[in-house]
Amino acid sequence: QVRLVESGGDLVQPGGSLRLSCLTSGFSFDYGAVGWFRQAPGKEREGVGCVNMRRGNTAYADSVKGRFTISRDNAKRTVYLQMNSLKPEDTAVYYCASDFELTFERQGNLCAPNDFDYWGQGTQVTVFS
Secondary structure (H helix, E strand, O other): EEEEEEEEEEOOOOOOOEEEEEEOOOOOOOOEEEEEEEEOOOOOEEEEEEOOOOOOOOEEEEEEEEEEEEEEEEEOOEEEEEEOOHHHHHHHEEEEEEEOOHHHOOOHHHHOHHHHEEEEEEEEEEEEO
């Protein structure tokens, strides 16, 4: 059974940092892609970034490039989202999800929610001053 569990969400001031974790189980860790997504109140879910779990190449939304970084730890079966220089507009529920087809690479490195099949429950990130 494929399972993804996010953690690490918190309240943080603008300019601060957080690291989110996505613990995975039920599938081969180096297979397919894992993506990070977010959804703010009243807005559609949007892609933050994706990682090819075998090769490690990543893709990011323009809004987070240079601030957010995805990494993975094979031994812990965990994918991380390091978020630096946080802004109030980063406030959202953050989700991780898996796609075994590596669709984002065939879509010009676009991390689209509709291409991902298995989802975690989300973790809240609130950036406030």
